[in-house]
Amino acid sequence: MEEFTKQYKTLIDKSLAFDYTESLRQECAEFTDEVIKKDVLPEDIVDIHKDYIQHMNLSEARIMTTLEVLQEVVKGFGYSYRDYQRLVNRLQHHDKEIDLAARLQQTMLKTDIPQFDSIQIGAISVAAQKVSGDYFNLIDHKDGTMSFAVADVIGKGIPAALAMSMIKFGMDSYGHSQLPSDGLKRLNRVVEKNVNQNMFVTMFYGLYEEMNHLLYCSSAGHEPGYIYRAEENTFEEIGVRGTVLGVDQHTRYDQQEIPIYLEDLIIIFTDGVTEVRDNNGDFINKSFLLNVIQQYKHMHPQDIVQMLYEELLTIQNPYKRDDLTILIIKRVN
Template structure:
């Protein structure tokens, strides 16, 4: 193939030297594309050129011939660098494809929408700071109860997506209602056995009983949620002690309970929300509760979206970390 290119190059260069017409230059442009498609090294193109000049001008000055030797050496180095760059670009394309696959896989791991539950209104909003998120949420629906999880994987990208799939698979196997502390103990064992020691997962898991309206919860090092008391018109932190998932196999998770009256709400979020940067400083707790309180009159899904959009505006439309907000309101 290179011999054909060499012959074509010689024909076009000879024609242009004898009669420098514009259509010869168009031919050179087409030839250039052919050369690139065939991945001909630049030093070989220089060799084509010198070979043609020697045929056209047998008495070519020796100094000029020597200069082409110099140019060939330059082009050899250039060609090697060009090949390395092309290899890197090809590898980047492969990584881009792998990331797209991982992004798609992440999307399948998240519920399309909260499941319907009599007497409560649920809204959830999750946004990734980059293409892939380290935040995760899930619902486990049983007859009279609803398990609710929100987690933050310390790490992002494909490893985070793989961790998410493992957590989802483990939660999907909860065929009977378990207490929040039992769920976290089970997940902790799975994570400790299967996840790299440098990766950790924080999580809060709670179970809402639709018949009694009690919400039992436990946390594994996750950002504490908030309980809104509609009678007091005040927010209270849902505190519970528990080590992050995956650090130690023998861990106990403290379990607590709250009763929701009509108009009360539970709010859970990832640290991307509580540690949102506003004008270079972290979001104050009272700023967050004021923002949540200003939107709790809305349906839960509209409320979480409005809170996120306001936070995004306050942060100058630049997310520093993934943000997930989940609200449960009792009717």
């Protein structure tokens, strides 16, 4: 502050010694930039000015001359404050738009949980920010089959949310059950044609056939799913793999057929679950996730996903969050 006081007094001295020139105006502007960077308040400058001229035997006209320096400096503070206020207003407007986008996304991506006699379903999806890049969908085809998908856009914010909305409408528009390999092939064309080239989508696509208790599934670069085998009390990884959506419109997807037995669980995550970091910044082990599920396997799937989510909250670093989705389907008697 002592250095700023000295610089300001020099500006006053120059205004008294010379006419108020463009050069002095520029020096005042540069001085203002410096004091703003150091969080000096305009009232501090006014106090310096008053203290200095009180010890000088100046005429009223000469005092008015020094006020030109004060006026120029304080004017710089005015510009800075207006710029700041404009920025605040823009941010508030942006936040309102984000809130609106989040509400629209919740409406457009809302999925009802179908009711079946022989399966129970639990799902949870939590956005890290106001809008999510995760998505899950469940479609009861009213013919004893159910399509389901869990997807993750490699991207954030409103563009990711728009991409997810488009994928949901693409999936819902089929109007009938179809094999996952065909479903991914069609969605891949939609993404490749309509989504930004730098944005890709991973998806696990399944079709559950209630009559024969068969799971047909395909994957587009998504996190591997798991089957919990109740009779053996073990987990097996679903081995189907594939290319992420949006890379090549001619991509074909492999398909796996898996029998589901009584009390077995079908478990699908997004990477916001499998890549959770603890407070030390380390990734949690997948065995932790599976052990939690195994601990609560006797419960309804909705209770299982809720318990798993709460366990993750207790160990997760809050500053390293990602969108998170868990889907569990359980065959019951």
